[in-house]
Amino acid sequence: MGDRGLLSRAEALRLEPPTWCHACHALLYAPCSGRLFGRVPLRFVLLMQLRFDGRLGFPGGIVDLRDGSLEAGLLRELREELGPGATGLEVGPEEHAGARPGSSHEPRPGQRLVAHLYVKQLQPEQLRDIEEGAARAPEHGLEVLGLVRVPLHTLRDGSGLPEFLQQRFVGSARDQLLDALHRLNLVPGHELERALSLARRSPNSQCRQEGDPGGRGT
Numbered sequence: 001m002g003d004r005g006l007l008s009r010a011e012a013l014r015l016e017p018p019t020w021c022h023a024c025h026a027l028l029y030a031p032c033s034g035r036l037f038g039r040v041p042l043r044f045v046l047l048m049q050l051r052f053d054g055r056l057g058f059p060g061g062i063v064d065l066r067d068g069s070l071e072a073g074l075l076r077e078l079r080e081e082l083g084p085g086a087t088g089l090e091v092g093p094e095e096h097a098g099a100r101p102g103s104s105h106e107p108r109p110g111q112r113l114v115a116h117l118y119v120k121q122l123q124p125e126q127l128r129d130i131e132e133g134a135a136r137a138p139e140h141g142l143e144v145l146g147l148v149r150v151p152l153h154t155l156r157d158g159s160g161l162p163e164f165l166q167q168r169f170v171g172s173a174r175d176q177l178l179d180a181l182h183r184l185n186l187v188p189g190h191e192l193e194r195a196l197s198l199a200r201r202s203p204n205s206q207c208r209q210e211g212d213p214g215g216r217g218t
């Protein structure tokens with residue numbers, strides 16, 4: 001067992017069907033040199049998606065291990081949800097960023113979910129191709145309503161990432177996002193702490209303190 005209850009790929013694969021069901025999702029990101037309003041550096045573009053249930057999550061889905069590897073199942077899901085821009089996408093075991101067993105979302109009665117996250121850095125052009133192709137994906141308008149870029153900045157009035165963190169997320173997607181922002185340093189530690197603190201202070205906050213990544217030392 002690794003940090004914060006995350007399982008490695010090998011540990012998670014010991015959780016076998018039919019008791020366990022494996023879901024694989026991908027966090028895709030790319031460097032970005034843009035500046036919001038000409039002054040706020042964006043640094044990275046990171047994609048999530050708005051789902052049919054109105055919640056935010058990462059592209060991916062449930063993988064049937066009988067069809068091959070976790071990664072083969074993930075790539076199949078990504079092609080359905082992301083369309084032509086994902087055709088050349090490769091995801092391997094080295095991009096596995098941890099698995100969370102027993103999320104509150106149980107796929108079927110009596111069955112438990114283990115949620116794997118893969119993290120993949122793309123070139124800005126690859127990410128742009130995915131965004132442009134997403135509207136032509138088989139699942140567009142069905143299970144996936146659209147890709148969204150996550151605001152990684154916090155503006156002076158507290159908007160940006162703090163507001164985004166108060167949206168509804170599916171399963172462990174919010175925790176996955178926060179862990180990845182921290183581990184990849186996509187948002188500097190002090191900025192992430194500030195964003196979380198602002199998100200928790202909001203009267204509409206659904207941010208659960210116990211789900212936030214701890215021990216970031218910032």
Ligand SMILES: O=c1[nH]cnc2c1ncn2[C@H]1C[C@H](O)[C@@H](COP(=O)(O)OP(=O)(O)O)O1
Pocket residue numbers: 023025056057058059060061062063105106107113115143170171172173176
């Ligand atoms: O982004 C996610 N992070 C963690 N868990 C997720 C995420 N998206 C969905 N889920 C959970 C919710 C469901 O119980 C399973 C599978 O969801 P889904 O992506 O909708 O998969 P299928 O389309 O049903 O294959 O994972």
